[in-house]
Amino acid sequence: MYLVNTESIPGYRVRQSLGLVQGNTIRAKHIGRDIMAGFKNIVGGEIVGYTELLAEARNEATQRMIAQAQSMGANAIVNVRYSTASVMQAAAEMFAYGTAVIVEPENVG
């Protein structure tokens, strides 16, 4: 499965477009991390626990999108976009979407 956020994949030609695929996940923060984040927010800087949590969540949203594309018989997703929204006070939604396509290698020469 090729994943790109451009309209095409270099070296490949889109044979068929299968439509929009998407994946999402909503993650809540757990209280221990919240307390640590509170400490970190006194001196400033990166909140590593959250960076990991959100990266993990984004990965899961991507995996769900890939699973949907695979069930459609696609071998690539182009024009992938990510979006993040805070849906509750302590939870964030990760959303990934793109266009599932079937690509084939371009004939060289």
Next chain:
Amino acid sequence: MLAKGDEAFTVVILLLTYGSPVVMLFATWLIGRWIQDRHVKSLERREADVGKRVIITNEKRLPDGVAATQGTMVAGSVVVGTDYFRRFLAAWRNIFGGRVGSIEPILMRARREAILRMLAKADAQGANFVVNVRLETAVVGTTQGGNNRNKFSMCEVLAYGTAVKTGYDHSPYGVTYDARNDHN
């Protein structure tokens, strides 16, 4: 941004929290500045290093005449918070309005950090271009508890793009290289 040794500072600051707010403001001002200086130095060093090998553009495709073999998506993200002193300044700014200069550098540093993390992944794959780069900033929520002034929100900055490998050698250009030159 925050190394392991910073936990010790956090403990000291926590003790001061229940001490005097004035001491607290002064201490977080100093430590916040120290962390910022250190981070900016680290950013500059890494940008100069990775900039020799990877070029970043938010154009949708590669410059004319540059052919790529394959592309994969790379992303880098960072969640940042603010320190007590900057929030204090921002709270004052909220009364009179205007530019919140104390918070601006935090987001800019976070953005540079997210881009660098993305570039590091591209670099590890042997890619030398990242095209169609998108930057996104999102508020990921506030912590529970605390009074209104001490409530803080955390921001996530995400950078993502498509890493491609080309036969193009741009090492002499370094970070100042401008992809638009290639359109001539």
